[in-house]
Amino acid sequence: MTFSTDNNLPPPQSLHFLLIEDDDDHAEIVMRAVGMHRMGNSVHRVADGGAGLAYLRAQAHNGQRQPDIVLLDLKLPGRDGHEILREIKSDPALRQIPVIILTTSPAEADRVKAYDNLANSYIVKPISFSGFRQMLADLSHYWSLWSPPHRSDSG
Amino acid sequence: MPEWIRLIFDTTGFTPGWDRPFGSSFYVWLHIIAALTIWAAFTAVPLGIAVYLVRRPDTPFPRSLWLFAAFLLLCGSTHLMNAVVYWWPAFRLSALLRLLAAAASLATMAVLFARLPQLLRFPSLASLNAQLLHASEARAVLERKLVERSKLLQAALAAGQAGAWSYDFSSRRLNRYPSLSKLFGLPETHATETLNDWIARIDPEEREAAAELIARDFHAAKAFTARYRIVQPDGERRWVTVRGDVVADAAGTVTGLAGIVADVTADRAAAIECARLAAIVRSAPDAIIALNPNGVVTEWNRGAQALYGYAEEEIVGSHVDRLVPKLRRDEFRHHLTAALEKCIVGPLETVRRGRDGRMLPIELVAAPIVDADDVAIGVLTIERDISQRQDSERELRAMNRALAQRSEEMEQFLTTVSHDLKSPLVTIRGFAGVVADEIGPTAPLAVRDPLQRIERAAERMAGLIDHLLEVSRIGRTPNRPALFESKALARELQADLSDELARAQITLEIEDAMPTVFADPTRLRQMLENLVSNAAKYGCPKLPAKIVVGGEETDAEVCLYVRDFGPGVPEQFREKVFQLFQRLGHAGPGAGVGLAIVRRMMQAHNGRAWIEATPTGGTTVWLAFPKEPLEPDDVLDGQ
Numbered sequence: 185m186t187f188s189t190d191n192n193l194p195p196p197q198s199l200h201f202l203l204i205e206d207d208d209d210h211a212e213i214v215m216r217a218v219g220m221h222r223m224g225n226s227v228h229r230v231a232d233g234g235a236g237l238a239y240l241r242a243q244a245h246n247g248q249r250q251p252d253i254v255l256l257d258l259k260l261p262g263r264d265g266h267e268i269l270r271e272i273k274s275d276p277a278l279r280q281i282p283v284i285i286l287t288t289s290p291a292e293a294d295r296v297k298a299y300d301n302l303a304n305s306y307i308v309k310p311i312s313f314s315g316f317r318q319m320l321a322d323l324s325h326y327w328s329l330w331s332p333p334h335r336s337d338s339g
Numbered sequence: 340m341p342e343w344i345r346l347i348f349d350t351t352g353f354t355p356g357w358d359r360p361f362g363s364s365f366y367v368w369l370h371i372i373a374a375l376t377i378w379a380a381f382t383a384v385p386l387g388i389a390v391y392l393v394r395r396p397d398t399p400f401p402r403s404l405w406l407f408a409a410f411l412l413l414c415g416s417t418h419l420m421n422a423v424v425y426w427w428p429a430f431r432l433s434a435l436l437r438l439l440a441a442a443a444s445l446a447t448m449a450v451l452f453a454r455l456p457q458l459l460r461f462p463s464l465a466s467l468n469a470q471l472l473h474a475s476e477a478r479a480v481l482e483r484k485l486v487e488r489s490k491l492l493q494a495a496l497a498a499g500q501a502g503a504w505s506y507d508f509s510s511r512r513l514n515r516y517p518s519l520s521k522l523f524g525l526p527e528t529h530a531t532e533t534l535n536d537w538i539a540r541i542d543p544e545e546r547e548a549a550a551e552l553i554a555r556d557f558h559a560a561k562a563f564t565a566r567y568r569i570v571q572p573d574g575e576r577r578w579v580t581v582r583g584d585v586v587a588d589a590a591g592t593v594t595g596l597a598g599i600v601a602d603v604t605a606d607r608a609a610a611i612e613c614a615r616l617a618a619i620v621r622s623a624p625d626a627i628i629a630l631n632p633n634g635v636v637t638e639w640n641r642g643a644q645a646l647y648g649y650a651e652e653e654i655v656g657s658h659v660d661r662l663v664p665k666l667r668r669d670e671f672r673h674h675l676t677a678a679l680e681k682c683i684v685g686p687l688e689t690v691r692r693g694r695d696g697r698m699l700p701i702e703l704v705a706a707p708i709v710d711a712d713d714v715a716i717g718v719l720t721i722e723r724d725i726s727q728r729q730d731s732e733r734e735l736r737a738m739n740r741a742l743a744q745r746s747e748e749m750e751q752f753l754t755t756v757s758h759d760l761k762s763p764l765v766t767i768r769g770f771a772g773v774v775a776d777e778i779g780p781t782a783p784l785a786v787r788d789p790l791q792r793i794e795r796a797a798e799r800m801a802g803l804i805d806h807l808l809e810v811s812r813i814g815r816t817p818n819r820p821a822l823f824e825s826k827a828l829a830r831e832l833q834a835d836l837s838d839e840l841a842r843a844q845i846t847l848e849i850e851d852a853m854p855t856v857f858a859d860p861t862r863l864r865q866m867l868e869n870l871v872s873n874a875a876k877y878g879c880p881k882l883p884a885k886i887v888v889g890g891e892e893t894d895a896e897v898c899l900y901v902r903d904f905g906p907g908v909p910e911q912f913r914e915k916v917f918q919l920f921q922r923l924g925h926a927g928p929g930a931g932v933g934l935a936i937v938r939r940m941m942q943a944h945n946g947r948a949w950i951e952a953t954p955t956g957g958t959t960v961w962l963a964f965p966k967e968p969l970e971p972d973d974v975l976d977g978q
Contacts, residue, residue: 207765207766209769210762210766213770213772217772217773259758288758288761288801291808291812309761310765310767310768310798310801312798313768314776
């Protein structure tokens with residue numbers, strides 16, 4: 185993967201991710217992919233949905249930086265990913281945060297349900313490491329185009 | 340000659356009349372001629388009376404008239420003697436005749452006075468005339484009545500499909516009236532015939548026995564009834580009842596027999612039908628109960644006795660409410676009213692109470708009983724014990740629930756297993772990627788290549804697990820089948836795949852005539868897509884190529900096919916390719932689950948899938964759907 189600067193795009197912004205994933209190995213891979221392009225991306229990882237929601241609400245409450253993207257596993261201990269997704273998307277303070285589902289389930293039912301609950305993307309694991317990294321790079325590039333004001337000082 | 344007769348005719352001492360002084364001979368002749376004329380008249384009148392009496396023997400008082408004739412004759416003879424004595428002076432004879440005439444006169448006078456009161460009682464001629472007139476009028480009335488009666492009789496005979504006959508013992512002939520001729524299938528005329536003609540019409544099977552009975556009845560000359568079958572000239576057999584009674588004259592002498600023949604074929608057929616229905620009702624295992632419009636039981640069969648425990652004599656005449664629990668009475672009254680308005684009620688499920696007080700779940704149908712004028716005169720209900728059915732329905736529901744639960748558990752198990760199987764693959768592939776990234780594109784191929792192989796293998800294995808899960812789900816994910824046009828589906832598929840196929844230089848053709856199919860449209864679409872994709876992958880080695888989708892209908896099945904013109908599948912592999920993870924060689928892409936999925940889906944449709952060689956070379960995959968859906972309700976609910 186290459187990230188070219190010759191097409192006059194602004195430089196990619198650093199992004200803050202919330203990773204909700206119970207499997208440590210999978211979390212490690214995602215964190216490596218996120219950190220790979222070394223542009224100040226940061227990841228907050230929690231192992232279950234409750235902790236993820238608590239983090240999001242605490243950040244909102246304390247006026248601290250919200251994650252730019254939530255990476256959400258479906259199969260989680262306790263409340264599953266579908267429920268967490270529904271909760272995020274029904275909370276006015278959180279619903280604008282893009283949520284990408286990262287799951288091993290290719291089932292049509294899961295995919296339909298996720299999109300019904302306003303998931304922004306649905307990725308079936310295993311995904312090629314390099315491909316995933318490419319995707320994250322493209323996303324951060326997109327964010328730089330969007331350039332929300334609250335991150336203008338953190339670039 | 341006796342002495343006294345000689346004495347009478349003796350004229351001794353007398354002289355003929357000429358010797359007596361009558362004056363001139365003119366007066367003598369006048370006397371003689373007048374006497375003779377009187378005599379002639381006095382003789383002619385009795386002759387007339389005698390002729391009359393001989394000709395009309397029924398004249399009243401004939402002996403008196405004979406006496407009167409004799410009196411006239413004797414009076415006449417005295418006048419004759421007045422003339423005779425001029426020539427023959429038989430005064431003694433004359434005196435005797437006068438004596439006799441006097442005696443006859445006295446006798447006649449006596450008889451006349453004796454008869455006078457009787458004679459006076461005779462009606463006068465005028466009154467006789469009046470009576471005659473009256474009698475003839477009465478007779479006309481009688482005749483009119485007779486004609487009317489005869490017409491009535493004919494009408495009655497026609498209405499009763501009967502014919503009249505009579506038999507005369509003296510002539511030994513049978514009178515066949517037009518009505519009977521018609522009944523026998525003969526021209527509708529009056530005819531006479533013999534008993535043998537009659538017997539010849541009886542069905543040969545019973546002719547001999549019937550002939551004996553007829554001979555007996557006719558010989559006995561009394562009222563009789565007989566029943567047998569006759570054969571009409573056209574060969575049609577009719578059942579008839581023959582009734583006869585004696586005909587006697589005024590004196591009471593039996594002169595013959597007369598009677599009617601009634602065609603009872605229809606009655607017999609009706610009676611047989613009635614008996615047949617009665618037998619059905621009697622032997623039916625269901626309770627069959629007839630009610631009058633007020634709900635009183637009028638008929639009660641054995642099935643009803645078995646169901647409710649009441650014997651026929653216990654319940655007939657009682658109100659049916661004895662069977663209906665209180666809470667169901669309004670409901671039942673409603674059904675009864677509906678049935679009396681000539682609706683057929685049910686089948687519906689309700690509850691009845693048996694003789695032992697037990698509540699019985701039943702299925703009920705109520706229908707009106709109508710008379711010949713289509714007026715409802717009662718209600719027939721058919722009731723069936725459904726407690727067993729309800730038990731088995733409950734059992735079935737429980738089993739279905741258990742099955743659904745098991746199915747759900749299985750689904751969860753499979754999801755978990757596939758997740759757990761895939762999870763390490765995610766790690767393997769992910770870290771292989773991490774390592775490849777760490778060593779960078781400049782690392783030796785000897786390191787990068789194995790890492791790539793690890794990544795590919797992990798990916799492939801994840802794909803296999805996904806497919807396995809998908810195959811296991813087929814048949815458990817219940818999409819309801821529906822009736823739809825397969826051609827529309829094929830066209831949809833053609834549109835969706837058009838870009839892809841155009842790039843691959845493959846044309847997808849759809850046959851003009853495609854059948855209507857009863858299937859799960861989503862699944863069928865998946866199958867067709869699968870087959871078209873298979874055909875594109877394996878059946879089109881030489882480009883540009885063609886794939887054909889078509890279908891046809893047989894008696895029992897609706898068949899669809901996807902046909903390519905590629906290398907074809909060798910016969911020994913045509914079954915094998917339907918197995919999981921079977922591929923012909925490793926040349927092509929794919930996991931090798933496509934046909935296995937198709938077969939599983941067809942099994943879920945109770946149908947078949949198989950491969951044939953395309954006649955001109957290539958592969959044709961057939962899908963056959965049964966025409967009779969397993970659950971007919973689905974046709975209604977499937978939409």
